Amino acid sequence: NGQHIFFVIKKVSSGNTQYILLSYAPDSYRDDLSFTLFKQLIFILGTVILLSWIPSIWLARYLSRPIVAFEKHVKRIAQEDWDDPVIVDRQDEIGKLGHTIEEMRQKLIQKDETERTLLQNxxxxxxxxxxxxxGYTQSIKDGIFPKGDLEQTVEVIEGEAExxxxxxxxxxxxxxLDYLSKQHPAHSSFLLSNTMLEVVDRIRWSKNELQWNVDLDDEAALEGDPEQWSKLFxxxxxxxxxxxxxxxxxQMxxxxxxxxxxxxxxxxxxxxHMLSNLYEPFSKGKKGEFGIGLSIVKRILSMHQASIxxxxxxxxVRYTIxxxxKRL
Incomplete structure (x- = not known):
């Protein structure tokens, strides 16, 4: 009647007798079986989704809550509001991110304090x-010479101007130097002894009474910036x-x-107590003077992987550099 029948025919034995076994099923059985399996699959999937819904929500909140908190901290840091610390109580990857943000916050605070101190100094x-x-200029205008005469008073003004x-x-x-440290300047090879001699010859006249003992290696060569080393010396x-x-x-x-x-x-x-902060900008010396000379020295040496x-x-007092x- 237009229906499909699925069947299997095989020989079977029982004692000394052989039989022909015919097994068959109408086509509707396949559809019923597929529908039954589909209903069971839907039931299993629904059960899995239902049972996993609660832990999924908990896991999503567990992962997103610290990230949302970090986002708020980063926004506040971007607005230079970095007073509140980033509290991290976990050691996984999210915890490492939090520790990195906290380290950044502390460095920004330190940088801000350094800049404020630097501006004050x-x-x-x-x-x-x-x-x-x-003061001295106004005194000259008023006909008063604080140092006794015009020449000596002008010398004081000139010294302060210098x-x-x-x-x-x-x-x-x-x-x-701050700018150059972030760039890749082109270095050249030069004799370090020549640079030292040029600087000595240029400044030794300022105190002629001093004795200079200079012992330099004429073959001492360096790969770097000659102008920076001249400033350093x-x-x-x-x-x-x-x-x-x-x-x-x-001695070199x-x-x-x-x-x-x-x-x-x-x-x-x-x-x-001064030896530990000699290289800080505007550190006060014995004579009450502020300066950044040694800070410049330290920065140049760091750029050339050298030390002092x-x-x-x-x-x-001994300076060892x-x-x-680097040979030519």
Whole structure:
């Protein structure tokens, strides 16, 4: 009657007798079987979805809650509101993200405090020579010479102007180094001894009474920026001039894989509590002076993978600079 029948015919034996076994099923059986299996599959899927719904919601909240909190912290940090710490109580990947955000927050706070202190020190350091120049200038206008006569009074103004000029130049140079540290400047090979001699010849005249003992290795070569090293030696030797009593010793020699530069002066020793913050901008020295000379020195050395050690010895103060060697 137009229906399909599925059947199987096979021979079977029972004792000594053989039979023909016919098994058959109408086509509707296949549809009933498929429908039954489909209903069971739907039931199983519904049960799995129902049973997994609650833990899925809990897991989603467990994963998203700290991320939402981190997002709020990052938005507040972007608005420079970084007073509240990022509290993290887990050690997984999300916890590592939280620790990184907290570390960033602490560094931003430190950077902000450093900038505020730097601006305060700059304001204080530049205000003094400006006040002296203005005061002496007004005195000259009024016909008064604080130093006895016009020439000596003008010399004071000129000296304060030179101090002010140097401080401004150092600030600009420090800003320049900050920029260069993020770039990839082209370095060249040069003789470090020649750069040292040029700086010594240029500044030794400012205190002719000092004795200079210079012992340099003429083959000491370096891969770097000659202009930066000239500024470095200038700042170091200016410190030596400020504190030396009678002599300055400079020694430069090559070792196996580096160049050692030792600079000594016979001035008074540095206070122990000052040795740890000599390289901080505007750290106050023995004579009550602020400056950023050694901060510039430290920055240039870091850019050339070199190092410096300042310490007291029996003769006075010793500067030791270690530079990775590069032959021409």
């Amino acid at each position: 700059i304001s204080h350091d530049l205000k003094t020579p400006v006040m002296v120049i203005r 101090k002010l000029e140097k401080k401004i130049k150092d600030l600009l140079y420090l800003t320049k 200038e700042n170091v030797l200016e410190n030596q001039l400020r504190y030396a009593k009678s002599k300055i010793d400079i 020699k090559q070792e196996e894989d580096q160049i050692r530069i030792v600079i000594r002066n016979d001035g008074p020793p540095i206070e122990e 050690f300042i310490e007291n010895d029996d003769l006075g 270690m530079v990775p060697k």
